[in-house]
Amino acid sequence: RGGARAHRDGNMASTxxxxxxxxxxxxxxxxxxxxxxxxxxxxLREAKERELELLPPPPQQKITDAExxxxxxxxxxxxxxDNIRKNRTVISxxxxxxxxxxxLKEIQRARSIYERALDVDYRNVTLWLKYAEMxxxxxxxxxxxxxxxxxxxxLPRVNQFWYKYTYMEEMLGNVAxxxxxxxRWMEWQPEEQAWHSYINFELRYKEVDRARSIYExxxLFRALAVLVLVHPDVKxxxxxxRFEEKxxxxxxxxxxxxxxxxxxxxxxxxxxxxxAFAKFEENQKEFERVRVIYKYALDRIPKQDAQxxxxxxxxxxxxxxxxREIEDIIVSKRRFQYEEEVKANPHNYDAxxxxxxxxxxxxxxDTVREVYERAIANVPPIQEKRxxxxxxxxxxxxxxxxxLEAKASKRTRxxxxxxxxxxxxxxFTFAKMWLLYxxxxxxxxxxxxxxxxxxxxxxxxxKNKLFKGYIELELQLREFDRCRKLYEKFLEFAPxxxxxxxxxxxxxxxxxxxxxxxxIYELAISQPRLDMPEVLWxxxxxxxxxxxxxxxxxxxYRRLLQRTQHVKVWxxxxxxxxxxxxxxxxxxxxxxxxxxxxxxxxxxxxxxxVMLLESWRSFxxxxxxxxTKERIDKxxxxxxxxxxxxxxxxxSDAGWEEYYDYIFPEDTANQPxxxxxxxxxxxxxxxxxxxxxxxxxxxDVDESQT
Numbered sequence: 001r002g003g004a005r006a007h008r009d010g011n012m013a014s015t016x017x018x019x020x021x022x023x024x025x026x027x028x029x030x031x032x033x034x035x036x037x038x039x040x041x042x043x044l045r046e047a048k049e050r051e052l053e054l055l056p057p058p059p060q061q062k063i064t065d066a067e068x069x070x071x072x073x074x075x076x077x078x079x080x081x082d083n084i085r086k087n088r089t090v091i092s093x094x095x096x097x098x099x100x101x102x103x104l105k106e107i108q109r110a111r112s113i114y115e116r117a118l119d120v121d122y123r124n125v126t127l128w129l130k131y132a133e134m135x136x137x138x139x140x141x142x143x144x145x146x147x148x149x150x151x152x153x154x155l156p157r158v159n160q161f162w163y164k165y166t167y168m169e170e171m172l173g174n175v176a177x178x179x180x181x182x183x184r185w186m187e188w189q190p191e192e193q194a195w196h197s198y199i200n201f202e203l204r205y206k207e208v209d210r211a212r213s214i215y216e217x218x219x220l221f222r223a224l225a226v227l228v229l230v231h232p233d234v235k236x237x238x239x240x241x242r243f244e245e246k247x248x249x250x251x252x253x254x255x256x257x258x259x260x261x262x263x264x265x266x267x268x269x270x271x272x273x274x275x276a277f278a279k280f281e282e283n284q285k286e287f288e289r290v291r292v293i294y295k296y297a298l299d300r301i302p303k304q305d306a307q308x309x310x311x312x313x314x315x316x317x318x319x320x321x322x323x324r325e326i327e328d329i330i331v332s333k334r335r336f337q338y339e340e341e342v343k344a345n346p347h348n349y350d351a352x353x354x355x356x357x358x359x360x361x362x363x364x365x366d367t368v369r370e371v372y373e374r375a376i377a378n379v380p381p382i383q384e385k386r387x388x389x390x391x392x393x394x395x396x397x398x399x400x401x402x403x404l405e406a407k408a409s410k411r412t413r414x415x416x417x418x419x420x421x422x423x424x425x426x427x428f429t430f431a432k433m434w435l436l437y438x439x440x441x442x443x444x445x446x447x448x449x450x451x452x453x454x455x456x457x458x459x460x461x462x463k464n465k466l467f468k469g470y471i472e473l474e475l476q477l478r479e480f481d482r483c484r485k486l487y488e489k490f491l492e493f494a495p496x497x498x499x500x501x502x503x504x505x506x507x508x509x510x511x512x513x514x515x516x517x518x519x520i521y522e523l524a525i526s527q528p529r530l531d532m533p534e535v536l537w538x539x540x541x542x543x544x545x546x547x548x549x550x551x552x553x554x555x556x557y558r559r560l561l562q563r564t565q566h567v568k569v570w571x572x573x574x575x576x577x578x579x580x581x582x583x584x585x586x587x588x589x590x591x592x593x594x595x596x597x598x599x600x601x602x603x604x605x606x607x608x609x610v611m612l613l614e615s616w617r618s619f620x621x622x623x624x625x626x627x628t629k630e631r632i633d634k635x636x637x638x639x640x641x642x643x644x645x646x647x648x649x650x651x652s653d654a655g656w657e658e659y660y661d662y663i664f665p666e667d668t669a670n671q672p673x674x675x676x677x678x679x680x681x682x683x684x685x686x687x688x689x690x691x692x693x694x695x696x697x698x699x700d701v702d703e704s705q706t
Contacts, residue, residue, distance in 0.1 A: 076100065091117060091124050102134055110134060111143075125158055136168065144168065152181075156188050163197070175205060186217065192236070199243075208247055215240045234260070234270045241280065250284060269301050271309040278312065287320050303336040310336070334358055346378040349390040356397065365406050372398045385428040392430050395419040399436070409444055416440065420453075429457070431465035438473065447477075462493050467500075475507075483507060496529045498536040505543065514547060541576075550580055567608040570596035571615050578619070586623055593619065597635070610637060 063069050080097040087093070094117035101110040114131040121127065128151040135144040148165040155161065162185045169178035182198045195218045202211040219236055237260035244253035257277040264270065274297035281289040294313040298306060310333050338355035341348060352375040359371050375394050380387040395415065402412040416437040423429055434457035441450035454470040457463075467490040474482040487504040494500065501524035508517035521540040530536060537560050544553040557573045570592065577588040593616040600609045617632045624632070639660055646654040 073104070088120050091121060091127055094120070095127065095130050098130070098134070102138075107134075107138055107140070122154055125155070125160065128155070128161065129164070132164070141172065152184070159190060159194060162190075162194065166197075166201070170201070186214075211243070212252075215243060234264070234273045237263075238273065238276045241276070245280060245283075253280060266300055269297065271297065271301055271306050274301075275309060275312050278316070282316065282320075290316060290320075298332065303339060306336075331358065331361075342374075347380065349375075349378075349394060352378075352394060353397075356394075360401065360405070368401065368406075372401070379422070383424050383427050388423075388428075388430075392419075392433060395433070396436060399440070403440065412440060425461040429461040429463065431457070431463050431469065434466060435469040438469070442473070458489065464490075464494060464497065464500075467493070471503075480507070480511060495527050496531050498524065498530050498532040501536060502539045505539070509543065517543065541572075545576070565599055567596070567600065567612050570599070570612060574615070574619070578623075589619060590624075590628070606637070613637070 061072070063072055080093070080100070083090075083093045084097065094113060098110040098113040098117070101107075101113060111131075111134075114127070114134070117124075117127055118131070128147065132144050132147045132151065135141075135147060148161060148168070151158070151161045152165060162181065166178045166181050166185075169175075169181060178201065182201065185194060186198060195214065199211045199214050199218075202208075202214065219240060237256060241253045241256040241260070244250070244256060257273075257280060260273055261277070264273065274293055278290045278293045281287075281293065294309065294316065297309055298313065301309065314333065335355070335358060338351060338358065341351040342355060345351070356368070356371055356375065359368050372394070376391075376398065378391075380391050395418075399412050399415040399419075402408045402415055416433070419433055420437065423433070434453060438450040438453045441447070441453065450473070454466065454473070457466050458470065467486060471483055471486045471490070474480075474486060484507075487500065487507070490500050491497070491504065501520060505517040505520040505524070508514075508520060521536075521543065524530075524536055525533075525540065537556070541553055541556050541560075544550075544556060553576060554573075557569070557576065560569055561573070574589050574592040574596070577592055578585055580588075593612070596612050597609075597616070600612055613632070613636055617629075617636065620628045620632045641658055641660055643656050643658055646657050648654040
């Protein structure tokens with residue numbers, strides 16, 4: 001019974017314990033994400049910062065006797081061998097194993113480990129370096145030499161082996177052995193730094209001749225009687241020459257520069273070589289040689305590759321040259337710039353103008369002609385006049401240069417004729433070119449050719465400017481019959497040109513043929529279309545006034561008023577009547593103003609009517625009586641401000657605009673509006689007085705008491 005009770009109690013206890021071990025699942029009411037989110041990276045960073053995963057270091061083991069030491073070595077070697085057995089290609093395991101053996105002074109074991117590792121991967125540079133360093137640290141010189149020999153034989157392109165091998169031999173004082181290693185290295189034609197290391201090695205021991213021979217091999221290496229280029233760069237030749245200069249072998253240095261110039265020839269010229277050569281000669285005070293070197297290089301090197309050469313040549317000339325030589329180098333530099341511009345864009349005529357201006361300033365005639373020929377060869381590709389406007393001035397400048405500077409009249413005539421043949425006269429022409437050619441022939445006293453050129457121009461491509469130039473030429477020659485014929489041709493070509501009619505009539509007036517002049521004016525005003533009719537009518541009227549033909553002048557004014565009712569015509573007629581000098585001038589003038597006022601009532605432009613009335617009032621103020629003055633004052637309009645609605649282009653409202661309008665007393669249609677306006681003004685005045693009285697009632701009381 002007791003056992004059963006104990007068994008039952010044990011089962012109940014185990015059941016209770018089992019129930020206690022099961023955690024209750026927490027019920028989360030708010031399942032929304034937290035405002036501050038924590039990433040996995042943040043958890044790892046915090047764990048590292050707080051050093052939560054750091055394990056305590058193993059306890060230090062103290063070895064007290066040889067048996068424990070041997071046991072420790074056995075266990076350590078077994079560990080290293082197991083690591084190597086797991087992955088033989090991990091060289092770091094081999095190196096750690098060998099270094100551990102080295103730390104125990106087990107050099108033979110370490111050497112054996114390195115040899116085993118080299119059998120696994122003999123291309124590993126670090127393995128060779130560690131092996132050789134171990135031998136050198138333990139003063140095993142012959143072993144180290146053996147390792148370096150094996151390394152440079154196996155991997156000859158690893159420069160680090162050669163550097164360390166030569167350095168070791170030099171530190172041991174074995175200069176001959178180090179030189180022998182360098183010679184073996186140079187046979188592999190290494191990079192430039194290796195050659196410089198060899199040269200510096202020889203210079204440290206004052207072996208200048210040996211260093212010179214190394215430079216020779218450095219530049220040109222002879223093998224099997226065949227010339228093999230090793231490092232033929234320009235900078236290597238320059239270094240060689242500077243080496244000779246540094247050691248005061250100036251003749252040798254000059255010889256090196258000359259060999260370099262000959263070696264590269266004219267096909268592979270480099271400005272840096274010539275700059276260095278020139279600076280060397282400058283240091284030797286050989287200024288003429290410097291100048292020859294610069295000029296030789298500038299004449300042969302492409303301009304775009306000679307910027308530094310130009311710069312150094314300019315500096316040299318400023319230091320040692322005279323003014324003429326400095327100007328020459330500056331001109332050559334600018335010429336190069338212009339050459340680049342015209343090469344980039346041959347139709348950039350502004351660049352051609354600048355280039356030609358430079359060339360003309362200081363160059364022989366043949367060079368100038370060559371540049372001009374190159375410039376005019378770039379004909380505009382499109383036959384539109386706007387593309388030819390700059391181009392034509394190249395021809396003009398060319399012709400002027402031949403005439404004024406070169407004094408070659410025959411070539412000048414050829415230039416003009418070639419240009420006139422090139423122009424597409426059916427589409428457009430340049431009158432200035434024809435006129436310049438004719439003026440040139442006049443200066444050459446060749447009048448028939450000048451007339452022939454102008455006649456050809458009028459026949460091929462008549463223009464107003466050509467007619468005017470031809471007529472002006474004949475006027476200067478006093479060939480008036482030719483002028484008449486030219487004017488007739490001109491007016492047949494352009495009958496709407498009022499200036500031509502006026503000039504023709506003025507010519508006849510000067511020649512004293514008044515009837516012909518009047519007939520020309522009559523023909524002119526009878527033309528159906530004129531470009532400036534007001535100028536023509538004014539000239540005709542002035543002509544009749546000069547002839548004192550007042551009746552004809554009045555008749556002209558009346559004929560003009562039949563065509564136009566412009567206010568200026570009325571004012572001009574009134575002023576004519578006032579200045580006619582007759583007894584009835586004032587009544588006539590006043591009558592003109594009366595007629596004009598009646599005629600202008602129907603005019604929509606009220607400003608013109610106001611202008612007429614102001615002119616009339618000025619006349620009455622000077623010549624009128626009190627009655628006439630009072631009358632004109634009554635005719636003057638009243639100026640009022642109005643508003644009108646504006647509309648945009650799309651028809652929407654654009655606001656209001658204020659403008660001034662004029663109300664004339666004579667317009668009966670405007671009388672009711674005037675009365676309404678006067679009543680509005682009177683009402684506004686009464687309103688202002690009542691408002692003032694309401695704002696200050698005491699003032700009214702005081703005024704009544706007083």
